[in-house]
Amino acid sequence: MIGGATRVYALLGRPVGHSLSPALHNALFALLGVDAAYVALDVPPGEAARVPAALRALGFAGANLTVPLKEAVLDGLDALTPAAARAGAVNTVQRGDGGELIGHNTDGEGLLAALDEAGGAGGPAAVLGAGGAGRAVAAALSAAGVPTTLLNRDPARARRAGGALGLPWGGLDDLPALAPGLQLVVDCTRPEGVTAEVRTGLHRMPPGALWVDTRYFLDLRPLRAACAAFGLRLMDGRPMLLHQALAASALWTGRRVPADEARARVPAFGPPGGGLR
16 A cells, blocks of 8 residues: 555656556565555656756656656766666666766666576677667676677767667678678667667578667567568567566565566566567
8 A cells, every 4th residue: 555654766757658567566565565666757858957856856766767867967966886887877776875866777787687587698799779878888888798789860969879889880781791790689669669760680690690679668579570581589678678677676676576577576577588579
């Protein structure tokens, strides 16, 4: 039961109406016996810079951030973890014991855990998209020893992000040339990025290579058919979402729920490897 002492957490961003995060985090709180509730709140992009002050004023115990907030909140937080600082983006905010707001990024950790379930983070890899998620994923892959190239629709943004991370970079139109040498592609572009241009490298990738689409809420049937036609594996974004959420929940509660227990409570996440086709 929600009461006066219930701690409140939220997913903030736009859009959020499709999100599985409230169902997942409320299930995690129930498993842990934590007096807490998690909601999804739509935040207009023009209000992004005011989010840290709102979290403080309203007493939120923590939050997850999605587009377009991951980068816009940085200046308003009290501290960043090394992963968040390297990515230049925050997807999880933790309220410290003194009330300070600490920015974390669990996106990269979530992807690596999802890849481990799928048999490992093989490379070389290309990450599509130089936004907050793309930079976090590219940084995590590189730190794990996977040779990684960062590609973006705007090559200038790819150059800035790649330079900051110490990674090779390019435009999305460089993907076909790179594809024959890739074992992994992680698509972190926005929904409008799912175009024939993005997928032109599919037929050039070696059989058995893995394509990860981090946006679990899209209709991936055309992409799934294309991957099947060329002998590629496809993973949707549910495993990454699950594992980044488990990491965020552990930061908030001090206790980590095993992935299998979380999946049993929220069937939408399916069995281990359920996002892999």
